[in-house]
Each structure stands twice: as structure tokens, then as C-alpha cells.
Amino acid sequence: MIINIARKELKSVFSSPMGWIILSLLMFGFGFMYLDGVNNYFQIMSGSIRPAERVGVTIFVGQTVYGAANFLMTVATPLLTMRLISEERRNQTLPFLFSAPITLTEIVLGKFLGLVLFLAILIIYIFVMLSTLNIWADIDFGYLLGNSFGLMLLVASFSSLGIYFSSLTNQPIIAAILTFIALFAMGVLSNYFASDPSHWFNYVSLTKHYQAFTRGVIDSSDVVYFILFIATFLTLTIRRLDSDRLSG
Amino acid sequence: MATHTLEAIDLSRLFGANHAVKNVSFHLNKGEVLGFLGPNGAGKSTTMRMLTGNLAPTEGAIRICGVDIIDKPKEAKGNIGYLPEMRPLYKEFTVDEFLTIAARFHKVDSRKIRKSVEAAKDKCGLGHMSKRLIENLSNGYQQRVGIAQAIIHEPEIVILDEPTVGLDPIQIREIRKLIKDIGKKHSVILSTHILPEVEMVCDRVQIIDKGSLVFHGSIDDLKQQRKGNKLLVGLSKPPSIKEISLIDGVTLVEKVEHGMFRIHFKGTYIPAEEIVTISIKKGWGLFHVAPDITSLEDIFVQLTQLTSK
Numbered sequence: 001m002i003i004n005i006a007r008k009e010l011k012s013v014f015s016s017p018m019g020w021i022i023l024s025l026l027m028f029g030f031g032f033m034y035l036d037g038v039n040n041y042f043q044i045m046s047g048s049i050r051p052a053e054r055v056g057v058t059i060f061v062g063q064t065v066y067g068a069a070n071f072l073m074t075v076a077t078p079l080l081t082m083r084l085i086s087e088e089r090r091n092q093t094l095p096f097l098f099s100a101p102i103t104l105t106e107i108v109l110g111k112f113l114g115l116v117l118f119l120a121i122l123i124i125y126i127f128v129m130l131s132t133l134n135i136w137a138d139i140d141f142g143y144l145l146g147n148s149f150g151l152m153l154l155v156a157s158f159s160s161l162g163i164y165f166s167s168l169t170n171q172p173i174i175a176a177i178l179t180f181i182a183l184f185a186m187g188v189l190s191n192y193f194a195s196d197p198s199h200w201f202n203y204v205s206l207t208k209h210y211q212a213f214t215r216g217v218i219d220s221s222d223v224v225y226f227i228l229f230i231a232t233f234l235t236l237t238i239r240r241l242d243s244d245r246l247s248g
Numbered sequence: 249m250a251t252h253t254l255e256a257i258d259l260s261r262l263f264g265a266n267h268a269v270k271n272v273s274f275h276l277n278k279g280e281v282l283g284f285l286g287p288n289g290a291g292k293s294t295t296m297r298m299l300t301g302n303l304a305p306t307e308g309a310i311r312i313c314g315v316d317i318i319d320k321p322k323e324a325k326g327n328i329g330y331l332p333e334m335r336p337l338y339k340e341f342t343v344d345e346f347l348t349i350a351a352r353f354h355k356v357d358s359r360k361i362r363k364s365v366e367a368a369k370d371k372c373g374l375g376h377m378s379k380r381l382i383e384n385l386s387n388g389y390q391q392r393v394g395i396a397q398a399i400i401h402e403p404e405i406v407i408l409d410e411p412t413v414g415l416d417p418i419q420i421r422e423i424r425k426l427i428k429d430i431g432k433k434h435s436v437i438l439s440t441h442i443l444p445e446v447e448m449v450c451d452r453v454q455i456i457d458k459g460s461l462v463f464h465g466s467i468d469d470l471k472q473q474r475k476g477n478k479l480l481v482g483l484s485k486p487p488s489i490k491e492i493s494l495i496d497g498v499t500l501v502e503k504v505e506h507g508m509f510r511i512h513f514k515g516t517y518i519p520a521e522e523i524v525t526i527s528i529k530k531g532w533g534l535f536h537v538a539p540d541i542t543s544l545e546d547i548f549v550q551l552t553q554l555t556s557k
Contacts, residue, residue, distance in 0.1 A: 004352045008338075011349075015340040096336035096397070099300040100353040101326040246304045 001102055005110025006117060013080070013118055022076055023121065029072050030065055030126050037064035038133075058130070058139040065126060066147045066214055070207070073119075073155050074183045080118065081162025082176035084111050085237070089170040094244075104241050108234055112156075112163055119155045123148050143216035150213020153226035157206055158183060160233035167240040251278050252311075253327075253404045253435045254299065259308035261294055268294045270459040271308075276405065281431035283450030284439040287552060291459040292439040293333055296409050299437070300330040313404050326355060329398030329434075333409040335390060336397075339383035343374055343393055346382055347400055354401035368396040372426060388419035395423070399430060406430055407437045412445060424449050443548060457552040470547060479511045479520060480504070482536030483527065495522060510540055 013019035041060045088094045097107050127148045133139045161182060166175040183206075190207035193199045202208045206229070209222040254276040261269040269291040276282050286292045297303035299310055301317050301324070310317045312324040338346055347365045356364050369375050372392040377385060382393055391411060398406050411427065412420045427449050430436055440446060446453055447467055454464035463470065484507055492501045492509060497519050500512040513519065520537055527534040 001353075001355075004349075007352075008349050011345070012338065012340060091336075091339075092332070092334035093336035093338060095297075095300070095302050095330065095332045096350075097353070098302045099325060099328060099330040100350075101322045101355055102353060103322065245302065 001106045002110040002113060005097075005102070005107060006114035009084070009111050009114025010118060013114070018079070018083075019118065022079060023118075026072055026076055026122055027125060029068065030122070030129065033065045033068040034061060034129055037061035040064070056140065057133055057137050058143050061133060062130060062143060062147060063214070065130060066151060069126065069151055070154065070210065073151075073158060074187060075180065077119070077155060077158040078162055078165075078176040078179035078183070080115060081159055081166055081179060082172040083166070084115065084163050085166040085241075086169050086172045086175045090172070094241075098245065104238050104245075108163065108238050108241065112159060112230075112234060115159045115163075116152075116156050119159065120152065123152055123155070126151075140216070146213055146216035146218050149218060150210055150222075153213075153223065154206065154210050157226050157229045157233075160230040160237075164233040164237045164240070167237045252276065253278050253313055254437070255309075255311040256295075256299065257309045257311070259295065259298060259310065260306050261291075261298060261303065262306045267459050269298070269305075269456075272456065272459070272461050273308075274454055274461065274464060276435045276437060278404075278435055279432065280451040281427065281436040281438060281449055283446035283453040284437055284456065285441065285443070285446055285453060285548065286439075286456040287441060290456045290552075292441075292456060293409055295456070296330070296332070296407055296437070296439060300328055300332075300407055301325050302330075302332075326401070327404040329354075329401065329403040329406045331394045331398045331406075331408045331411060333413070335394035337382050337390060337393055339381070342379050342381055343369070343385075343396075344378045346393065347396055350397040351400050354403075356401050364400055364402070368400045371399065371429065372396040373422070388415050388422070391415060391419070391423060392426070395426060395430075399434065402434075404435060405437070406434045409439050410441075411438065412440065412442065420445075455548065455551055462551045478540035479513070479523070480536065480538050480540040481509045481511055481523060481527075482534070483507050483509065484533030484535055485531065487530065487532055495519065495526060508536065 038057075038061055041057055045054055045060070085094075088097070127144055130144055131139070131141070158179075162175070162179040165178040165182070166172070168178075169175050186206050189201060190205040193201045193205070194208075196202075209225045212219045212222050252275045256272060256274050259269055259272045260267065272291075272295060274282075284292055284295070294303065298305045299312075299317075301321050304318070310324075313327050315324040315327075317324040338349070341349070344365060347368060348361055351361045351364050352358075369378065372395055374389070374392055374396060377389060382390060385393065395408065395411065398408065408427065412423050415423060424445065427436060427438060431449070431451075438446075438449060450467065452464070452466055453470055455462050486507055486509065489501045489503060489509075492498065492511065497513050498511055499514050502510040502512075504510055511523070524534060524537060526532075
């Protein structure tokens with residue numbers, strides 16, 4: 001049943017221009033960063049840097065692309081999550097789901113899965129794009145896989161937060177703005193507290209936990225953090241929908 | 249009890265301190281169309297939302313084919329098809345796509361989905377609209393898609409909330425015919441505030457007002473709610489009212505406009521013949537004799553005003 005709802009969501013994204021526009025713009029963005037990364041690599045690494053400080057092409061280009069991905073996804077995810085529940089609320093289509101033999105958990109998980117699958121297209125795209133470097137160089141696939149996995153968890157977390165905000169309002173645009181502000185504030189605060197590694201905020205910051213992945217390291221504590229983050233907001237969303245049923 | 253497909257037991261729903269629905273109990277028999285009547289804001293939609301699991305009742309229980317909707321919502325909801333007042337259509341999809349999704353969500357066997365989509369389209373006269381976007385369909389056709397969505401999984405109970413609102417007279421007739429057809433195989437609950445609709449479509453009626461049931465029974469029972477027997481008599485050379493009231497059994501004579509009189513009688517016997525003989529003998533110029541049937545509207549007003557006193 002979760003799969004069926006995810007299929008409906010995917011179909012829905014692709015039947016509006018929104019899905020295609022976001023997909024194409026992001027692909028353009030990543031392609032551009034990739035090209036820029038490759039160009040810069042040759043310029044910067046061509047001699048002026050001491051051999052000890054030189055980095056491989058995977059890390060150099062990877063950092064450029066995945067660094068941009070973090071920011072681009074902060075902007076793109078709210079635009080994708082905003083319509084998930086609030087649009088159903090506005091169009092009064094929620095009774096269609098509520099009166100079908102589906103539980104609220106299945107509805108929320110299905111919607112979440114649908115969106116994550118959509119975003120996975122981009123992550124696979126980035127992975128394939130960076131893998132093309134292998135034609136000219138011997139690249140570090142572990143680094144790419146670590147980054148892809150981290151980015152996947154990051155955008156899934158963004159999505160769960162977005163779905164929650166989407167369930168709060170019947171105005172998609174408000175949901176988008178709230179999600180963006182929340183994600184952006186998280187990013188800014190992480191930067192602010194980055195100088196003090198012992199600060200408590202580092203424990204709850206998405207960016208901080210994402211950093212290990214950008215080095216290609218998969219740390220189980222970070223993985224658990226992301227899973228908890230996702231579970232928290234999905235649970236809140238389910239609670240929110242349930243309260244609709246209880247309080248009317 | 250097996251014949252009851254749906255049972256509502258002492259349903260109550262509070263919104264804040266306000267009773268939207270109060271101690272409503274009723275049941276639905278297999279293969280009947282139950283009309284759910286009431287003025288705006290009487291609690292029709294609230295009751296329907298509770299029956300379909302969209303709203304939790306404050307008190308009371310609902311059993312769908314013997315399954316409690318609060319204990320086993322998944323099982324119970326599988327037997328319901330619901331069309332809310334605001335039809336829940338994903339307008340970005342075509343009719344076929346939408347109905348396929350509806351079939352999947354209602355757990356129709358994946359091999360039978362195509363067949364049930366075709367069957368539902370057939371019943372609702374949507375065959376030639378398969379590839380059209382729902383957004384581009386007219387109001388009446390969108391309503392049909394709404395109904396098709398509710399019957400796609402062949403549920404025991406179909407619940408339709410004001411299905412004919414906002415349609416033109418021809419579409420209304422078609423939708424009513426469709427509802428009657430559905431009523432042959434499924435049990436239907438139909439809410440409306442249009443009285444002739446109930447008379448045409450429903451086997452049984454219940455009237456709700458201010459959250460409480462004020463009447464339930466068959467259409468004929470409803471008509472018998474009229475108080476006393478009346479004849480409408482037209483006389484071109486009318487005598488005085490007093491003279492008419494002298495006729496045997498007459499309890500009250502009211503003068504209506506244009507020489508028409510409404511004559512009330514005691515009991516069930518209507519002495520039409522006597523009136524005719526007397527008026528011919530006395531030359532009152534009789535031109536009209538007909539039973540004065542209280543319209544459903546009047547009964548409705550009577551019943552709903554009874555509770556407000």
C-alpha cells in the first residue's frame with residue numbers, strides 16, 4: 001500500500017510542470033558545478049600547489065558538486081514537499097485517502113517514499129555524472145558512495161521536515177516558506193556554532209552530521225541521527241493528521 | 249442482524265461545546281437506498297464523515313458489515329465507498345489514471361483493476377472520457393468520476409453526500425438514475441436537502457435536524473405524517489363558510505384564494521361524495537374537488553420546526 005501511494009505521488013509530480021522544472025534546473029546546476037570543478041582542477045593543480053597539499057580529482061570535483069548539492073537541495077526540497085499534504089487539504093482530497101482502507105502511517109510513509117524516490121533520481125544522476133571521471137582518471141568510488149548515501153539521508157531529512165510543515169497548513173506556499181526558513185536557519189546556526197565543537201547545537205545540527213559523509217566516511221552515529229530525525233518528523237505528521245480526524 | 253450492512257449506535261459528535269450530532273442511531277439494510285434529509289448545518293455531513301472514518305465520533309459506535317470502524321478501521325473501510333460533498337479528485341490525472349489509483353487504494357486485486365475501472369466507467373457513463381484530464385471535464389462529468397471512484401471496489405455500502413448539488417436538471421436526472429441503479433446492488437446512503445429527490449430515489453428516509461433524528465421510516469410513512477384529512481374544493485358561487493361546515497364530519501373550513509376552500513375532516517373517511525351532492529343540489533358552482541396532499545416540504549418544515557420549539 002505504501003508503494004501504491006508512492007507511485008501516485010511520483011505520477012503526480014511528473015504530471016505537473018513543477019517536477020520537470022525542478023529536475024531540469026537541478027540537473028543543469030549540478031552539471032555546471034561539475035564542469036566548473038573539472039576546469040578549476042586543472043588550473044589549480046597545475047603546479048602552484050605543493051605536492052603534499054594536492055588532492056585527487058574525485059575529492060576536488062566531488063566537493064564542488066556535493067557542496068553545491070547541500071545548498072541547492074535546501075532550496076529545492078521545500079518546493080517539492082510543500083504540496084504533499086497542504087495541497088490535498090486545499091483541494092479537499094484528503095477524505096479520498098482517509099476513507100480508503102489505508103492507515104495514516106501508510107499515507108505519510110507513502111508520500112515520503114514517493115518524494116525520496118524522486119530525489120533519488122538526482123542523487124543517482126550526480127553519482128553517474130561523477131563516475132564519468134573514471135574514463136580519464138582512477139577515481140575513488142567509495143568516496144562517491146559515501147557522499148551519495150549521506151546526501152540521500154540529508155534530503156530525506158529535509159523531506160520529512162517539509163512534509164510536517166505541509167501538514168500544518170492548507171497553503172502550499174506557506175509550507176514551502178516555513179520549511180525553507182527552518183532549513184536555512186539550521187544551516188546558518190551550524191555555521192555560527194561550528195567554531196565551538198563542544199556546543200550542544202552541534203549534536204542536533206543536520207549540517208554537522210552531514211559533514212562526515214562529505215569526507216566519504218559513513219559513521220553509524222550519523223546514520224542513526226538522520227533516521228531519528230526523519231522518524232520524528234514523520235511521526236509528528238501522522239499525529240497531526242490524526243488530530244484532524246479527532247478534532248475535525 | 250446479518251441484513252444490516254451498517255449500524256450507527258448512539259452517535260454523538262461535539263465540536264467544542266456544540267453538539268453537531270446528538271445520539272443518532274440508525275441502520276441500513278442490504279440493498280436499500282436510505283435518504284438522509286436535513287436543513288443546512290443539521291449534521292448530515294458530520295454524520296457521514298463519521299460513518300466513513302474521516303471523523304472520530306465523540307461517543308457511540310459504528311459497525312460496517314458487523315466490523316467496528318474504530319477497532320478495525322482498515323477492514324471496515326474496505327466495505328465503504330464514499331463521495332464527500334467536495335469531490336476529492338486529483339484533477340491533474342486522466343479519468344483512467346485516477347480510477348486506477350482509486351482501485352489500487354481500495355485493494356482491488358491488481359489483475360482485476362483494469363476490469364473494475366472499465367466496469368465503473370460503464371456504470372457511470374464515462375466510457376468516452378477515459379483519456380481526458382479530470383480538470384477539463386464539466387461539472388456533471390466530474391461528479392460521475394466522483395461516483396465511479398466510490399463504487400470501483402464494489403463496496404457493500406456507498407455513501408454519497410449531496411451528489412446532485414450544482415448540477416443542471418438533465419445531469420441531476422442522470423445522476424439520480426445512476427444512484428437508483430447502484431442501489432440495486434449496493435446499500436446506499438444519500439444525503440440531500442432536495443425533497444423530490446428523496447421521493448424519487450430512496451426507499452427509506454430519515455430526517456435530521458440540529459443533530460438529532462426527528463423522523464425515520466418509508467416515504468409513505470413520511471406522507472402519513474400530514475395531520476388530518478383535507479379536501480381542496482373549488483366553488484364559483486360559494487356559500488358562507490358556516491354553511492359548508494354544517495356538512496357531516498367537517499371540522500374546519502378555510503377559505504383559500506379564488507373560490508377555493510380547504511375542508512378538514514374528522515378521521516380517515518373523506519366524504520367527497522356528500523360534498524358533491526350537496527353542492528349540486530344547492531347550486532354552489534362546484535368546479536374542483538381534490539384531496540389536499542400535504543407536500544413533503546410542509547411535512548419537512550413541520551418536523552424540523554417541531555424540534556425547535
